[in-house]
Amino acid sequence: MQETVTVQEVAQQLQQEHAELHHLFEEAAQASDLAQMSGFLASLHHRLTAHFNAEERPGGLYDTLGFCAPEFRRPLGQLVDDHFRLAATARNLRERARAVGGVDTDALRVDIARLVRAVAEHENRELEMVRQATGRAPTPARTPAAG
Ligand SMILES: [Fe+2]
Numbered sequence: 001m002q003e004t005v006t007v008q009e010v011a012q013q014l015q016q017e018h019a020e021l022h023h024l025f026e027e028a029a030q031a032s033d034l035a036q037m038s039g040f041l042a043s044l045h046h047r048l049t050a051h052f053n054a055e056e057r058p059g060g061l062y063d064t065l066g067f068c069a070p071e072f073r074r075p076l077g078q079l080v081d082d083h084f085r086l087a088a089t090a091r092n093l094r095e096r097a098r099a100v101g102g103v104d105t106d107a108l109r110v111d112i113a114r115l116v117r118a119v120a121e122h123e124n125r126e127l128e129m130v131r132q133a134t135g136r137a138p139t140p141a142r143t144p145a146a147g
């Protein structure tokens, strides 16, 4: 029972952080110029990697889920692989936005949207595991309106 409460608490925090990340994604995608977009992408990369680190740290979500259900360990390994790939993509976008001259902001927006979809798909798999661990859907966090 104690484990279930812990997973639910961690899950609520998780959904709040996911909502905040998506808010930053929207700001980056809607930025009016490259300088603004670059700032949002730098912030996004920082927040995204901090979020991934928090999920992976001892006592964090993945540790708690793996402890609750040993059969989760394989899919959790896939989620950790996702983190590596998604963080690399976010870093690449940040670097492209920082490059001086010749940067196509429309192409960056397309690639930001692609990263948003990949992150959302990753989050869905995380939340599905939390649902399975808790036996019921966690309380949805507020999510910003889609842009
Ligand atoms: Fe994650």
Ligand SMILES: [Fe+2]
Pocket: 014, 018, 051, 055, 123, 126
């Ligand atoms: Fe997450």
